[in-house]
Amino acid sequence: MSIQIPxxxxxxxxxxxxxxxxxxxxxxxxxxxxxNPTAIVGALIVLGFLLVAIFGPLLTSxxxxxxxxxxxxxxxxxxxPSENHWLGLDRFGSDMWTQLVYGARQSLVxxxxxxxxxxxxxxxxxxxxxxxxxIGGRFGTWVDTAIMxxxxxxxxxxxxxxxxxxxxxxxxNKYSIMIAVGVAQVPIFARLLRGSMLxxxxxxxxxxxxxxxxxxxxxxxxxxxxxxxxxxxxxxxLNLATAIIEVAALSYLGLxxxxxxxxxxxxxxxxxxxxxxxxxxxxxxPGIAIAVTALGFTLFGEALREALDPRTRK
Amino acid sequence: MLRFVLRRLALLVPVxxxxxxxxxxxxxxxxxxxxxxxxxERATPEGIARVNESYGFDxxxxxxxxxxxxxxxxxxxGSSIQTGQPVMDSFGERFPATLELGFVALMIAVVVGVPLxxxxxxxxGRVLDTAVVSGSLLGVVTPVFFLAILLKLVFADKLGWLPxxxxxxxxxxxxxxxxxxxxxxxxxxxxxxxxxxxxxxxLPALALATIPLAIIVRITRASVAEVMNEDFVxxxxxxxxxxxxxxxRHVLRNALLPVVTTIGLQAGLLFSGAVLTETVFAFNxxxxxxxxxxxxxxxxxxxxxxxxxxxxxxxxNLTVDLAYGVIDPRVRTQ
Numbered sequence: 332m333s334i335q336i337p338x339x340x341x342x343x344x345x346x347x348x349x350x351x352x353x354x355x356x357x358x359x360x361x362x363x364x365x366x367n368p369t370a371i372v373g374a375l376i377v378l379g380f381l382l383v384a385i386f387g388p389l390l391t392s393x394x395x396x397x398x399x400x401x402x403x404x405x406x407x408x409x410x411x412p413s414e415n416h417w418l419g420l421d422r423f424g425s426d427m428w429t430q431l432v433y434g435a436r437q438s439l440v441x442x443x444x445x446x447x448x449x450x451x452x453x454x455x456x457x458x459x460x461x462x463x464x465x466i467g468g469r470f471g472t473w474v475d476t477a478i479m480x481x482x483x484x485x486x487x488x489x490x491x492x493x494x495x496x497x498x499x500x501x502x503x504n505k506y507s508i509m510i511a512v513g514v515a516q517v518p519i520f521a522r523l524l525r526g527s528m529l530x531x532x533x534x535x536x537x538x539x540x541x542x543x544x545x546x547x548x549x550x551x552x553x554x555x556x557x558x559x560x561x562x563x564x565x566x567x568x569l570n571l572a573t574a575i576i577e578v579a580a581l582s583y584l585g586l587x588x589x590x591x592x593x594x595x596x597x598x599x600x601x602x603x604x605x606x607x608x609x610x611x612x613x614x615x616x617p618g619i620a621i622a623v624t625a626l627g628f629t630l631f632g633e634a635l636r637e638a639l640d641p642r643t644r645k
Numbered sequence: 646m647l648r649f650v651l652r653r654l655a656l657l658v659p660v661x662x663x664x665x666x667x668x669x670x671x672x673x674x675x676x677x678x679x680x681x682x683x684x685x686e687r688a689t690p691e692g693i694a695r696v697n698e699s700y701g702f703d704x705x706x707x708x709x710x711x712x713x714x715x716x717x718x719x720x721x722x723g724s725s726i727q728t729g730q731p732v733m734d735s736f737g738e739r740f741p742a743t744l745e746l747g748f749v750a751l752m753i754a755v756v757v758g759v760p761l762x763x764x765x766x767x768x769x770g771r772v773l774d775t776a777v778v779s780g781s782l783l784g785v786v787t788p789v790f791f792l793a794i795l796l797k798l799v800f801a802d803k804l805g806w807l808p809x810x811x812x813x814x815x816x817x818x819x820x821x822x823x824x825x826x827x828x829x830x831x832x833x834x835x836x837x838x839x840x841x842x843x844x845x846x847x848l849p850a851l852a853l854a855t856i857p858l859a860i861i862v863r864i865t866r867a868s869v870a871e872v873m874n875e876d877f878v879x880x881x882x883x884x885x886x887x888x889x890x891x892x893x894r895h896v897l898r899n900a901l902l903p904v905v906t907t908i909g910l911q912a913g914l915l916f917s918g919a920v921l922t923e924t925v926f927a928f929n930x931x932x933x934x935x936x937x938x939x940x941x942x943x944x945x946x947x948x949x950x951x952x953x954x955x956x957x958x959x960x961x962n963l964t965v966d967l968a969y970g971v972i973d974p975r976v977r978t979q
């Protein structure tokens with residue numbers, strides 16, 4: 332479900348605008364993003380989400396999954412907004428707002444951990460494959476091919492289904508979803524970084540560095556790597572959106588956190604299903620929370636990509 | 646061309662072999678005893694031993710793997726531990742459901758997405774464009790299952806216009822030949838059965854269509870916008886061709902290349918989305934089958950499912966690559 336970027340689109344090799352003469356790649360990108368309303372909206376949503384997730388306990392006086400008011404919930408009615416519960420109660424008699432706030436924490440942790448896992452493993456594999464591929468020679472090509480074959484195997488299954496299979500095999504525990512969603516992202520990062528490293532390997536500055544007598548290993552680590560990492564970072568931002576949706580999807584399929592005291596957006600949706608007729612907000616609120624959060628990361632990621640893309644600089 | 650096809654098919658072999666080893670090792674190495682889960686709480690040691698023996702779980706791993714692959718090569722994907730039904734038979738009944746659903750969803754996405762993307766590119770920066778772009782963004786970030794739940798809530802539960810679940814009303818007395826329910830009705834001249842299958846398809850297909858739709862809109866828009874700035878379009882304008890001729894013969898024809906690739910690449914999304922959509926609508930396809938298998942730790946089904954999807958998915962990707970060669974002559978010469 333992730334949006335992939337062609338590596339060439341982000342090759343950070345031209346800084347031709349006069350205004351930005353002498354400005355570094357990331358600083359220039361930051362300046363462009365400050366002027367882009369889409370980027371600002373995205374950043375604000377992401378910031379809001381982070382604040383809610385981090386300072387969640389300060390925003391509510393209740394505990395998640397307390398089911399304190401379960402006596403008020405009947406099959407035909409779930410108490411709506413009131414003085415004490417401004418979003419009403421949930422299906423199990425916990426405070427809805429508290430559930431949503433703690434759900435944000437859960438999403439943040441799951442999203443960040445799984446994406447970090449995918450990024451670390453994927454980028455490491457991609458860097459090794461791309462590095463050895465760029466160095467070339469028999470051994471280099473062999474390493475590159477071997478790693479990419481493994482990546483091919485992972486790519487043979489659609490990402491969400493890969494995550495579902497891994498989570499199903501790992502069983503229902505705290506870490507299985509993070510690992511599953513993370514591992515499913517590995518091939519994306521591996522391919523992306525390898526592709527842009529091989530692309531950079533052909534650049535003039537690599538040739539120049541070679542002519543200056545730099546060792547190949549040093550060119551790859553010191554020059555090719557830093558110049559290739561841009562697309563991977565953009566992809567990581569976009570993947571946070573995908574990861575949050577996938578985590579919710581796995582929870583929805585019953586593969587998530589087993590502890591009922593943990594609030595999780597995807598599971599809130601599941602629980603809401605048999606109270607549709609009486610209280611549609613039980614499903615709508617967590618659904619909107621997921622969509623808005625994913626929107627924030629997507630807008631931010633796309634603005635970042637645009638800001639880093641030399642072709643879109645005017 | 647033939648060499649290209651053969652080479653691509655040959656590349657598939659190591660992927661599938663690797664996948665079968667990984668899957669095999671993985672599923673066995675992890676906790677959760679299949680025999681115990683089959684027999685439930687009251688399992689006796691003798692019962693477990695009997696199940697292990699009949700399913701070969703007591704054999705050495707290498708032996709189990711060889712047996713497994715040999716069977717795979719003979720088209721035997723194993724049998725469900727829960728129902729005893731061969732996995733392949735279940736696929737035969739259920740895969741058509743997923744194909745039917747995926748096909749309709751993809752049709753909706755293409756038929757709506759390409760014109761919308763084209764219009765947006767033609768009216769860049771205006772209200773229509775902004776609306777289309779924002780809409781497509783919403784489509785990408787809205788979880789499929791959430792949208793499915795909303796559609797079900799509004800159009801099935803509240804308004805009652807469309808059925809809430811299943812592929813066909815159980816009261817409809819339909820004969821199943823191909824297990825493509827819409828087609829079956831047409832073949833057997835049971836028109837009401839076809840019609841019933843169609844109305845059961847509407848909501849799940851709409852839910853499933855959103856993400857591919859959003860992506861197709863965005864790619865079409867970007868591609869058309871890029872082609873419109875090309876020199877050959879300016880040349881066509883300069884030589885006085887009418888706007889519609891330029892659109893049809895020059896802009897669309899060139900702009901649709903990346904769109905076709907994108908459409909092909911939606912297969913993965915459709916499979917993933919189908920698992921969620923089918924779960925929401927109790928639509929009896931392979932997604933629903935996987936969902937049941939997960940709940941019951943049905944190893945042979947899980948294994949069979951993943952291998953099956955990998956083969957189908959790889960073949961679809963191969964077809965897309967080939968189609969690209971047919972559409973774009975430049976690819977063929979490489």
